Amino acid sequence: MKENKGPILFIECDSLIVKPNKPFNFRNLNFQPSVFRGLTTIVDSSNFNLVLLLCCDDLDKQGISQEKKVSMCDEIKETFAREKIFFEKSLVDYEIEDMCPKFTIDNLKVNGYLNGNYDLDNSFIIGANKENILLAKELKINSILYSSDTLEQDESSQVILKTNDWCEIANFLVKSELKVSRKSSIVRETKETKIKLDINLDGTGKSNINTNIKFFDHMLEQISRHSDIDIDLYCDGDIDVDEHHSVEDVAIALGSAISAAIGDKKGLTRYGFNNLVMDEVIATGAIDFSNRPYLVYNVPITREYIGSFPTEMFEHFFKSFSDSSKSTLHLSVSEGNSHHMIEAVYKCFAKCLKQALYVYPFSNKLPTTKGVL
Numbered sequence: 001m002k003e004n005k006g007p008i009l010f011i012e013c014d015s016l017i018v019k020p021n022k023p024f025n026f027r028n029l030n031f032q033p034s035v036f037r038g039l040t041t042i043v044d045s046s047n048f049n050l051v052l053l054l055c056c057d058d059l060d061k062q063g064i065s066q067e068k069k070v071s072m073c074d075e076i077k078e079t080f081a082r083e084k085i086f087f088e089k090s091l092v093d094y095e096i097e098d099m100c101p102k103f104t105i106d107n108l109k110v111n112g113y114l115n116g117n118y119d120l121d122n123s124f125i126i127g128a129n130k131e132n133i134l135l136a137k138e139l140k141i142n143s144i145l146y147s148s149d150t151l152e153q154d155e156s157s158q159v160i161l162k163t164n165d166w167c168e169i170a171n172f173l174v175k176s177e178l179k180v181s182r183k184s185s186i187v188r189e190t191k192e193t194k195i196k197l198d199i200n201l202d203g204t205g206k207s208n209i210n211t212n213i214k215f216f217d218h219m220l221e222q223i224s225r226h227s228d229i230d231i232d233l234y235c236d237g238d239i240d241v242d243e244h245h246s247v248e249d250v251a252i253a254l255g256s257a258i259s260a261a262i263g264d265k266k267g268l269t270r271y272g273f274n275n276l277v278m279d280e281v282i283a284t285g286a287i288d289f290s291n292r293p294y295l296v297y298n299v300p301i302t303r304e305y306i307g308s309f310p311t312e313m314f315e316h317f318f319k320s321f322s323d324s325s326k327s328t329l330h331l332s333v334s335e336g337n338s339h340h341m342i343e344a345v346y347k348c349f350a351k352c353l354k355q356a357l358y359v360y361p362f363s364n365k366l367p368t369t370k371g372v373l
Contacts, residue, residue: 005049005117005118005119006047006049006118006119007047007049007118007119007121007122007123007124008048008049008051008113008118008123008124009049009051009123009124009126010051010053010123010125011050011087011125012054012125012126012129013052013076014146015126015128015146016031016035016052016076017030017031017032017076018032029072029075029079032164032166034165034166035166036080036083036085037166037167037170038166038167038170039166039170040084041170041171042170042173045174046173048124048173049118050085050086051088051091052077052089052090052091053125054073054091054092073090089111091108105135105138105139114139121141123141124141124143124160124173125139125141125144126143126146126169127143127144127145127146128145128147130145133159143159143160144159144161144162144163145159145163146163146164146169182200182201182359183198183199183200184199184257184261185197185199185257186253186256186257186260188249190245192237192238192241192245193236193237193238193245193246193249193250194235195233195236195237195249195253196232196233196234197231197232197234197250197257198231198232198233199229199231199232199261200230201229201261201262202228203228203230204228205224205225205226205227205228205229206231207221207224207225207230207233208231209221209224209233210233210234210235211233211234211235211246211247211250212235212236212237213239213247213309214307215306215307215308215309216309219342219343220250222343222346222350223254223346223353225350226347226350226351227350227351227353227354227357228354229354229357231254233254235250243308243313244313244316247317248313248317250317251316251317251319251320251321251324252320252323252324254325255320255322256324258353258357259289259324259326262289262357265289265366265367265373266366267359267360267365267367268357268359268360268366268367269355269357269358269359269360270288270289270290270368270373271287271356272285272286272287272354272356272357273285273286273352274351274352274355276344276347276348276351277344278344279337280334280336281333281334281335281337281344282333282344283333283334283341283344284330284331284332284348285329285330285331285345285348285349285351286329286352287330287349287352287353287356288327288329288356289326289327289356289373290326290328290373292328293322293325293326293327293328294322294329295318295322295328295330295331296329296330296331297315297318297319297330297331297332298333299315299331299332299333299341300335301314301341301342302338303338306338306339306342311342318331329349331348331349333345333348
């Protein structure tokens with residue numbers, strides 16, 4: 001039986017070092033911001049095998065010798081080793097004139113990385129040039145582009161993450177490796193409402209929402225879009241009697257689902273706060289997932305309805321959410337157009353959620369001095 005050595009993290013050299021404006025100085029390499037911190041987290045929290053790839057197109061154009069290319073890899077590996085970050089191997093693309101995935105695949109085969117001993121399904125390539133996307137496609141593995149460049153549509157389909165932030169790369173890879181899921185589902189049925197809710201705290205802000213109360217749907221969509229929480233929600237309530245039960249029960253379901261998805265709260269930011277403008281009004285919000293429900297609500301709307309939605313239910317929505325999520329929530333808004341006022345409040349609330357629900361990748365601590373939260 002072949003030994004399973006786990007997944008591989010192929011890291012192209014350009015994503016580790018900062019390209020200088022002048023030819024490379026092999027004795028004075030500059031490294032990308034947070035790369036040591038990010039790789040330390042990856043090493044400490046996953047079982048990736050690190051492999052350094054040096055694709056020599058730029059170096060070839062500068063007339064850099066083969067000996068200096070190998071020396072560059074050795075210096076990079078030694079620098080990271082001093083920080084307890086060890087590359088299993090460095091592979092130098094000796095003969096290349098421009099990036100050629102096929103040559104690199106042959107290189108990987110020779111070095112034993114494609115012989116079935118490694119978990120390629122969960123492996124990644126990290127690189128700072130778009131040619132790495134082609135290499136990942138050839139290998140049929142995921143790629144991370146270390147770049148802030150805009151991608152063409154056909155390129156985007158090959159990239160699972162595009163960023164120039166090593167903290168974000170570490171956070172993503174550790175979650176992928178540990179298969180951490182911050183998803184939650186709620187089914188809530190009473191004599192007054194039937195609710196089915198699915199959320200993903202680490203989503204992209206996709207929503208599919210139907211409560212049969214149009215303006216309420218619109219506000220819930222704002223929460224999803226501006227918090228990046230994926231929300232799939234259906235509510236069948238007795239709105240022929242009153243909107244109250246549907247609004248209240250949706251808030252209870254949403255708060256309960258978020259509380260469940262948070263889990264043990266280790267590494268959680270916990271606090272979120274935001275000021276958000278919408279034309280003539282400014283909304284201010286703050287939330288603390290403190291396990292102590294409390295609402296302070298200062299939203300002076302004078303209209304009785306917005307659309308078909310009774311405005312008194314906005315406060316009750318946030319009170320029910322605070323109770324079910326066990327969060328402290330403060331919301332206020334300046335006076336102006338009523339539609340703008342309440343939409344600004346919901347968007348501000350969403351931004352507070354986004355900040356408070358972020359999990360810091362370099363901490364496994366509870367965000368409290370009590371030891372319990």
